[in-house]
Amino acid sequence: MDFLDESVDVVQGVGPKKKESLEKMGIRSLGDLLYHFPRSYEDRRTIKTLSLVEEGDKVSISLSIIPLKKKGRYGKVKGFTQVIGEDSTGRILLTFFNQPYLHKRLKEGMRVVTFGEIKRGPRGLEMINPDFYDAEEEIKEKILPIYPLGNALTQKDFRRFIFWVLNELKERENSDLQYDPLPRQVIEKNKLWYWAPALWGVHYPREEKELRVAKYRLVYEEFFHLMVTLGYAKGRVKEEEGYAYKVFHKSEEFLDRLPFSLTNHQKKVIQEVFRDLKKKTPMNRIIQGDVGSGKTAVAMAALAATVENGYQAGFMVPTEVLAKQHYLTLTKMMNSLNCNVGLLIGSMRPKEKKEIKAALLSGEIDLLIGTHALITEDVKFKNLAFVITDEQHRFGVRQRKSLGGKGKNPHTLVMSATPIPRTLALILYGDLEVSTIEGLPPGRKSISTRLVESGNRKPVYEEIKKSLDQGRQTYVICPLIEESETMDLNAAVSLYGELTENLLKDYKIGLLHGKMTYNEKDRVMKDFQENRLNVLVSTTVIEVGVDVPNATVMVIENSERFGLAQLHQLRGRIGRGEHASTCYLIHDGKNERSLERLKMMEESQDGFKIAEKDLELRGPGEFFGLRQHGVYSLKIGNFIRHRKILKKAQEDVKEVLKEDPKLAHPQNLSLRTFIEARLRNYGG
Secondary structure, X not given: OHHHHOEHHHOOOOOHHHHHHHHHOOOOEHHHHHOOOOOEEEEOOOEEOHHHOOOOOEEEEEEEEEOOOOHHHOEEEOOEEEEEEEEOOEEEEEEEEOOOOHHHHOOOOOEEEEEEEOEEEOOEEEEEOXXXXXXXXXXXXXXXXXXXXXXXXXXXXXXXXXXXXHHHHHHHHHHOOOOOOOOHHHHHHHOOOOHHHHHHHHHOOOOHHHHHHHHHHHHHHHHHHHHHHHHHHHHHHHOOOOOOOOOOHHHHHHHHOOOOOOOHHHHXXXXXXXXXXXXXXXXXXXXXXXXXXXXXXXXXXXXHHHHHOOXXXXXXXXXXXXXXXXXXXXXXXXXXHOOOEEEEOOOOOHHHHHHHHHHHHHOXXXXXXXXXXXXXXXXXXXXXXXXXXXXXXXXXXXXXXXXXXXXXXXXXXXXXXXXXXHHHHHHHOOOOEEEEEOOOOOOOOOEXXXXXXXXXXXXXXXXXXXXXXXXXXXXXXXXXXXXOOOOOOOEHHHHHHHHHHHHOOOOOEEEEOOOOOHHHHHHHHHHHHOOOOOEEEEOHHHOOOOOOOOEEEEEEOOHHHOOHHHHHHHHOOOOOOOOOEEEEEEEXXXXXXXXXXXXHHHHOOOHHHHHHHHHHHHOOHHHHOOOOOHHHOOOOOOOOOOHHHHHHHHHHHHHHHHHOOOOOOHHHHHHHHHHHHHHHHOOO
C-alpha cells in the first residue's frame, strides 16, 4: 500500500524538528509510525475519590476548582500555576509548570477530571502537571496509549500523529478496496480482525477485550510474515545450482590424522555437511554448539573437502584477534593438504592487502580468513565455492550474503557458540538447516561458578593469588573501557590501575580493550598466551576465540550488567586445560531479579538451558533484537509470551507454502511482493 511508504512529514504537526526526532527513533514512513506500538496504557475510565487514593497512585479524580487561601499565591507565580481541587471527600493541590495560561482557564467553580500521579507534600495531597479535561466533556480516549519515545517528543504529540494517520487511513479505506497485509483466506480461517480495525484497537482501545483481540491479530501478522519470509527464502535457495563436490578421500584421511578424537556428535554433523556438499543445491547450514564443543573441527572438515575438490573458501570472523588465531591454527592443521591459507584484516598495511587480494584472484590462495575486510568490493575470488561465518550473532544477514555473493551460489556454513534455545533455533535461522553439537569433547573440565557481592571482593583476590603462585593465570573482565558518568561500573582502565597498584601489585598484569590497535591487542594476547603475563584485565573483546589452557580463574566485575548468554561465553574461556577452574561473578547484590539470573550460572554449565533462562528473564532482545538483522525484529510479538500464536502462524505458513511454494496464486501475489521487498531491504 503506497500510503504506508509516504514520509512522516506529511502528518499534520510534523515539522523538520519533529521529523528529525522521529527518524532518530527509526520512524521514517507512515507505516513505521503505525507499527510503533504502545508499551503500556493508562486506564482513565474509573474515577476515584480523594479519600481512596494513596501516594504513588496514577488515577482520575473529578474535582471542583477553588481559589487558594493566600491571595498572592493564586494564578501565575514564578512560572507556575497552582490551584486547589476539591471533591466531597477532600482537597488536593494541583501544580502546573510552564503553563501560565492556565490561571485564566481554571476558573473558580469549574469542574474538571484530572489524571496524574498522587504525591504527598507539605500541604497534603498533590498532583504535578496532571492531564485534565472539563467534566462536562465526554472524551472518547479513556484508555490512553503510552509509547516508547525519544526526549524531543511528548506523548500528546505522538498520539496526535497516530490519530491523524489512522483517520487518513479510514478515509482511504472508504474509497479504495480494503487493504490487508494478510491473505484473506488466512484471516477468514482464523477469524482474525481486519488490519485497519486492529490498528485502531491497539492504538486507541475502548475496552480490554478490544485491545486483546486487536493485539492477537497484529502479533499473528508479525509471526506469519516472519515465518513466511523465511520459508519462502529457503525455497528460493533450493532452486539455485551451486557446486557439487565429487571426492572426499583426502578429507577423510585428514580427519583421521587429527591430534584428537572426534566425538559422535561431531562425526554426525560432519556427515550432514558432507551430504550437503555432494549436492548441486547450495548448502545453507548453521552449526550451533556450546563453548568448546568442537565446531572448528567440523569447519576444518568442510574446508578440507573444498580444497580437495579444487575450490576456494572464505572464512569470516568478527575480530582480528580471532582471525589471526584461526589463521595460525588452520595453516598448521591443513598443511598436509597443500592448502595455501591467507589472512586479510583491516590493520594490515596496504601493500600486504594488495598482495593477498592478487593471490586470491589468481587462485593461489585456497582459503582466505579475515574480518569484515573480506566483504569489501575489491576482494575477488577465482572460484569461491564455500563460505563460513564464525560467531553468526556478530554479523547481519546482509554481511553473510555479501561474502556469498563473491561466488556463484557457494555453499554456506555459519557457526554460533551462542546457544539459541532449541525451541527457537528454527525460527531465528529459518533460512538455514540447523545442526547442533551437543556436549563437550573429552577432557574438558567443569567450571565452579561463585557469586560474590562487590563488598566481598578482597577475599576473591586473595584466592587468585594462591592460584597465580601455583603458576596458573587469571582473566578479569569489565563491561566498559572508561568510567561512565551515568553507570557506576568498574572500567577496565581504572581496575587495571587498582590491581597493579594494590590488590595484585606483585604480579604481571596486561590490559586488553577494544580501543587498542590490532598490534597492541596482538602483543598483549601473545604475552598472555605464552605466560609472560599472570593476569589479563579485559573488556568483552576476549568473549570469543581466545584459547589459553593455563588460565583457570575468571573474575567478571559488575556481572549483573551482562546477559546470561554472554556470561556463559566469557566463562568458556577457562576450563580448557587439565586444572580445575573457577569463575567469580562480582555483583552489587541490589537487584533480586539480577540475582535470580546469576544463580542460573551457578547451577548450570549447559549453554542451551542458560539461553532458555536468559530468553525467559530478559525477553527476546538478546537473540532477536538482532544486531544481526531487521528481518527478525519484533515490534509487538514475544516468542515466549505468545508461543501459542507463534505455533498457529507456523502451521498456517506451512499450509500456504505447501499449496503455493512460489506464492504465485492470485490471492498470494501481494504477499509475495511484500516478502521480496523485505528480503531486498535486509540483504536477502
